[in-house]
Amino acid sequence: MQFALPPRRNLDAPLHGRSSRLSLQRRKQLKAAAILGFALLVIYFLLSQLFYSSTGTPAAPAGTPSLVIVTVLDRARWSRDYIQRITKNRDDYAKRHGYTNFFANLTDYEPTLDNAPRSWSVVPAVRHAMASHPHSKYFFYLDAHALIMNPSKSLESHLLQRSHLDSLMLKDVPVVPPDSIIKTFSHLQPQDVDLILTADNEDLSSGCFVIRQGDFAQTFLDIWFDPLYRGYNFAKAEVHALDHIVQWHPTILARLALVPQRTINAYSKDSSGAGVDGNYKDGDLVIRLFGCDTDTKRSCEKEMEPYYRLWSKTIEK
Numbered sequence: 001m002q003f004a005l006p007p008r009r010n011l012d013a014p015l016h017g018r019s020s021r022l023s024l025q026r027r028k029q030l031k032a033a034a035i036l037g038f039a040l041l042v043i044y045f046l047l048s049q050l051f052y053s054s055t056g057t058p059a060a061p062a063g064t065p066s067l068v069i070v071t072v073l074d075r076a077r078w079s080r081d082y083i084q085r086i087t088k089n090r091d092d093y094a095k096r097h098g099y100t101n102f103f104a105n106l107t108d109y110e111p112t113l114d115n116a117p118r119s120w121s122v123v124p125a126v127r128h129a130m131a132s133h134p135h136s137k138y139f140f141y142l143d144a145h146a147l148i149m150n151p152s153k154s155l156e157s158h159l160l161q162r163s164h165l166d167s168l169m170l171k172d173v174p175v176v177p178p179d180s181i182i183k184t185f186s187h188l189q190p191q192d193v194d195l196i197l198t199a200d201n202e203d204l205s206s207g208c209f210v211i212r213q214g215d216f217a218q219t220f221l222d223i224w225f226d227p228l229y230r231g232y233n234f235a236k237a238e239v240h241a242l243d244h245i246v247q248w249h250p251t252i253l254a255r256l257a258l259v260p261q262r263t264i265n266a267y268s269k270d271s272s273g274a275g276v277d278g279n280y281k282d283g284d285l286v287i288r289l290f291g292c293d294t295d296t297k298r299s300c301e302k303e304m305e306p307y308y309r310l311w312s313k314t315i316e317k
């Protein structure tokens with residue numbers, strides 16, 4: 001009973017004196033108190049579990065969208081036309097499947113970034129969307145420079161349904177391309193997945209992912225947005241922070257499904273760095289103009305135009 005060492009003064013007292021008997025009694029009391037305290041803790045824990053499971057997932061109010069598409073728009077820098085195309089394309093998709101859109105504004109997050117690159121705004125935007133839609137289950141973050149090209153595909157049938165997700169999950173492969181020694185878990189079950197990511201040729205993709213609302217999401221987003229990472233000057237900002245977190249925290253890896261890039265993140269032919277079979281093909285859900293905003297020789301608006309026209313024809317049919 002190391003924790004019940006007698007008080008200092010008893011150390012100087014004779015071993016078989018009155019104080020030693022007293023300290024024996026005291027030890028018994030302490031032991032009883034410790035047992036009682038432990039029992040109370042256990043009861044409290046059990047009760048809180050009971051309480052949590054009965055009220056932890058309150059029924060969502062009628063009409064709650066199951067899925068929220070999160071987009072960050074830079075209204076200060078992009079043309080009204082361009083923004084209209086992005087929003088129209090996503091509104092159409094959301095309407096077809098009972099989803100809703102959360103169009104976040106970059107300028108709302110700029111003050112919280114502490115001068116970190118603007119691409120970091122993905123994290124507060126997803127958090128903001130979750131706070132605004134507390135009953136929605138899934139959040140699909142999709143970089144603004146992308147179009148939904150196959151709107152008839154729902155995210156449930158295409159990705160989220162357990163059996164489907166199970167068949168898509170890339171197990172026991174390097175989590176960060178091309179050859180990270182950390183591999184995705186081979187025994188992961190689809191029901192344990194809280195985060196669905198893709199990777200391109202070089203990194204995990206922070207521009208397109210699905211995350212499930214809940215404790216994990218809160219923890220993960222907090223870790224990702226840690227000032228330490230934001231201030232670290234990773235060459236690729238939040239992308240490298242993501243690569244880092246996933247490789248160093250098995251807790252996160254244990255909730256992560258990596259799926260083939262084209263499932264939700266197909267790159268246009270002008271985008272560099274697509275992974276193996278990562279370039280857009282007819283019928284893919286999404287086309288992403290990856291890098292069009294950072295490469296000064298490219299123009300997102302120009303690149304989107306032909307795909308937007310193609311999409312407009314699709315929905316007229």
Ligand SMILES: *[C@@H]1O[C@H](CO)[C@@H](O)[C@H](O)[C@H]1NC(C)=O
Binds near residue numbers: 102103104105
């Ligand atoms: C972003 O700005 C637009 C236009 O000012 C506004 O309608 C919209 O509600 C804003 N989005 C959010 C999430 O605050």
